[in-house]
Amino acid sequence: MDKYLDRLGIYAARLVSQKEYFVPGHRACQGCAEALAVRLMSKASRTNTVIACATGCIEIFSSPFPLTSWMVPGIHVAFENTAAVASGIESGLKAIMRKGRIPLKKINVVGIAGDGGTSDIGLQALSGALERGHNMVYVCFDNEAYMNTGIQRSSSTPFGASTTTSPAGKVVPGQTTWKKNMPEIAAAHDIPYVATACPSYPFDLMEKVRKAAEIEGPAYIHILSVCPTGWRLPPELSIHAGRLAVETGVFPLYEVERGRYKLSIDLPELRPVQEYFRIQGRFRHLTEEMVNKIQRRVREEYEKLKKKVMMTREG
Amino acid sequence: MRKVLTGNQAVAYGVFLSRAEVISAYPITPQTTIMENLAELWADGVLEAKFLRVESEHSAMASIIGASMVGARTFTATSSQGLALMHEMLHWAAGARLPIVMVNVNRALGAPWNIWSDQTDSLSQRDTGWIQLYCENNQEVLDTIIQAYMIAETVSIPVMVVLDAFFLSHTSEVVEIPEGGEVEKFLPPYRPRYRLDVNDPHSFNLMVSPDYYQEFRYKIQMAMEEAKVVAEEVDGRFAKVFSRGYGLVEDYLCDEAELILVTTGTVTSTSRQVISQLRQKGQRVGLLKIKMFRPFPVQEVRAHLKGVQKVAVIDRNISFGCGGIFAQEIKAALCDQGERPQVFSFVTGLGGRDITPSVISEVIEYTRRNDRPEKEVIWVGMRG
Numbered sequence A: 001m002d003k004y005l006d007r008l009g010i011y012a013a014r015l016v017s018q019k020e021y022f023v024p025g026h027r028a029c030q031g032c033a034e035a036l037a038v039r040l041m042s043k044a045s046r047t048n049t050v051i052a053c054a055t056g057c058i059e060i061f062s063s064p065f066p067l068t069s070w071m072v073p074g075i076h077v078a079f080e081n082t083a084a085v086a087s088g089i090e091s092g093l094k095a096i097m098r099k100g101r102i103p104l105k106k107i108n109v110v111g112i113a114g115d116g117g118t119s120d121i122g123l124q125a126l127s128g129a130l131e132r133g134h135n136m137v138y139v140c141f142d143n144e145a146y147m148n149t150g151i152q153r154s155s156s157t158p159f160g161a162s163t164t165t166s167p168a169g170k171v172v173p174g175q176t177t178w179k180k181n182m183p184e185i186a187a188a189h190d191i192p193y194v195a196t197a198c199p200s201y202p203f204d205l206m207e208k209v210r211k212a213a214e215i216e217g218p219a220y221i222h223i224l225s226v227c228p229t230g231w232r233l234p235p236e237l238s239i240h241a242g243r244l245a246v247e248t249g250v251f252p253l254y255e256v257e258r259g260r261y262k263l264s265i266d267l268p269e270l271r272p273v274q275e276y277f278r279i280q281g282r283f284r285h286l287t288e289e290m291v292n293k294i295q296r297r298v299r300e301e302y303e304k305l306k307k308k309v310m311m312t313r314e315g
Numbered sequence B: 001m002r003k004v005l006t007g008n009q010a011v012a013y014g015v016f017l018s019r020a021e022v023i024s025a026y027p028i029t030p031q032t033t034i035m036e037n038l039a040e041l042w043a044d045g046v047l048e049a050k051f052l053r054v055e056s057e058h059s060a061m062a063s064i065i066g067a068s069m070v071g072a073r074t075f076t077a078t079s080s081q082g083l084a085l086m087h088e089m090l091h092w093a094a095g096a097r098l099p100i101v102m103v104n105v106n107r108a109l110g111a112p113w114n115i116w117s118d119q120t121d122s123l124s125q126r127d128t129g130w131i132q133l134y135c136e137n138n139q140e141v142l143d144t145i146i147q148a149y150m151i152a153e154t155v156s157i158p159v160m161v162v163l164d165a166f167f168l169s170h171t172s173e174v175v176e177i178p179e180g181g182e183v184e185k186f187l188p189p190y191r192p193r194y195r196l197d198v199n200d201p202h203s204f205n206l207m208v209s210p211d212y213y214q215e216f217r218y219k220i221q222m223a224m225e226e227a228k229v230v231a232e233e234v235d236g237r238f239a240k241v242f243s244r245g246y247g248l249v250e251d252y253l254c255d256e257a258e259l260i261l262v263t264t265g266t267v268t269s270t271s272r273q274v275i276s277q278l279r280q281k282g283q284r285v286g287l288l289k290i291k292m293f294r295p296f297p298v299q300e301v302r303a304h305l306k307g308v309q310k311v312a313v314i315d316r317n318i319s320f321g322c323g324g325i326f327a328q329e330i331k332a333a334l335c336d337q338g339e340r341p342q343v344f345s346f347v348t349g350l351g352g353r354d355i356t357p358s359v360i361s362e363v364i365e366y367t368r369r370n371d372r373p374e375k376e377v378i379w380v381g382m383r384g
Helices: A002-008 A033-045 A057-062 A082-098 A115-120 A123-132 A182-187 A202-214 A235-247 A273-278 A288-311 B007-017 B032-043 B057-069 B080-095 B138-155 B180-186 B213-242 B267-280 B298-305 B325-334 B357-369
Strands: A049-053 A074-076 A108-114 A137-142 A193-197 A219-224 A254-257 A260-263 B002-006 B022-025 B050-053 B074-078 B101-106 B131-134 B159-164 B172-176 B249-252 B259-263 B285-290 B292-294 B310-315 B342-347
Touching: A033 A057, A033 A108, A033 A137, A033 A202, A033 A219, A033 A235, A049 A057, A049 A082, A057 A108, A074 B057, A082 A108, A082 A123, A082 A137, A082 B022, A082 B050, A082 B057, A108 A115, A115 A123, A115 A137, A115 A182, A123 A137, A123 A182, A123 B057, A137 A182, A137 A202, A182 A193, A182 A219, A182 A254, A193 A202, A202 A219, A202 A254, A235 A273, A260 A288, A273 A288, B002 B007, B002 B138, B007 B032, B007 B101, B007 B138, B007 B159, B007 B172, B022 B032, B022 B057, B032 B050, B032 B074, B050 B057, B057 B074, B057 B080, B074 B080, B080 B213, B101 B138, B131 B138, B131 B213, B138 B159, B138 B172, B138 B180, B138 B213, B180 B213, B213 B292, B249 B298, B259 B267, B259 B357, B267 B285, B267 B357, B285 B298, B298 B325, B310 B325, B310 B357, B325 B342, B342 B357
Parallel strands: A049 A074, A049 A108, A108 A137, A137 A219, A193 A219, B022 B050, B022 B074, B074 B101, B101 B159, B131 B159, B259 B285, B259 B310, B310 B342
Antiparallel strands: A193 A254, A254 A260, B002 B172, B131 B292, B249 B285
């Protein structure tokens, strides 16, 4: 698959600053792709960044008092309101800059939350902040369940996945609803920038964060963050699982820039979803019939996405 | 400058004169006209603030927590259901030690639906760590907003300024508006001790283990104790500059009183009339108005009620299964005093029902007639 990364250039790694803004020593699980994604995001947003962090894995593992892994200032204010808090930070900074109390300069305001904090309990606050048009970046680290409280299903948990509150039982085969399409919900707010990313594609992720921070107005990035603990997956397969999510079309990488859709990696052929499912314990109960049902849906969704790319193409 | 203002207009003037920098609010009757008045000032460029028209009261408080954390002076206002929705964030604002000022227009909570005056909304926020100041008239509302910023920014505790729905919020009175330059001298710009600063990064509101949490709580309690002293000082300084002061409590015709009526909010004004008439008739009755509910002015209450035989407390609120909330607080303040008055607890005026002079006279008459209350809570002004 390396050929699909061509456009990023093999020298890209050398262009990334060595400086870290999210440093080691935190308490994330082994193989946590979310921790990696946060690190990459921080490398891209760099200094002059203020973080508003929702309750969740990141908040717990990165900053148990009196320690912190953050080299940029940050605030945690409960669970469902990260976007509202970030919008207040952005407004407050503008207000005190205008009065000359701090120097006038660009400060990135970044709200971060998990899939529960975004697509469930934080959706209203996020919608409000996106609609109001604050100059901020909102990043959802999607590990597809409430991992911090012990793997409970969210509206972002994929169909068929077994979690502690959508267990694969004798009658009910795990999660019975389809994953909520958060990037599309964000895009429906007609904001200037929406993207999906995955730390298995680090340069793509950083490029998207950089772009989101530079664009004037609200930007939304949805990052698939493989969770070995919750997905029942050996930690050394985290990066591999992220790649399979993309290559099977389960989690396509794309951008919506001022309404125009663009695939970050255009896959001529999707790998079978079974390859992605096989390595994860949360899907091991799936029958062939269920796998086929999911396969059909993944293809349909991918085709829909490609049509949006076609329809919004320039010229 | 003197103007005829509703309570909610007085709030807007107070916020304008205090030079709030980020305002965030969501409409709810009877608060809405505060937001509308501020919106007009903002739209005309008179009020230089960021004005967030958020999608809920929860986000109103969350957003000004963010704004306050970067060092901006902030304001929001709400009522009733809105305050209840905001409840979780009130704990966060106080825990984060942010000097936010909020106005709550006292309104009843559902069910059943009612938009009129009732203190149960703000009083049920008792343990959130906010200072609470109750106002009697529109002048006090305006003055208290300015004082509230001074108190909040001194002790790093948020302040809730409370006024009665409609009796103040939508009722016009003559109000003396302080001159902007004078207010600016009295209340200098907010200089936070800690803030979200890219040149001095810190992580705020981290997870704190049992090894440290208790000390964080202790410091809030200490700040609350300090707030009583600071509020007195601020009121004193305010009185020197603007010739108006209020105190944490105010006594009215209490000299040699055998019976003291205790009130809060607008009931106080009506009670002043009744008490003054009874005094003229030779009855030894007095009035104690309580302005500060949190921190509770225990010493002041004890001092004013010392040597009095009977105390009648009027509560426009109810803690179900217990009784009137101010009466409970007063009983608690007095219970370990060697010589203490008999406290009578009256509940009335819920959901905006008028507390008329005859209701107040009935309360005083009952207290005079009986050595002890027949019940823990006496409901007055009930339909027959």
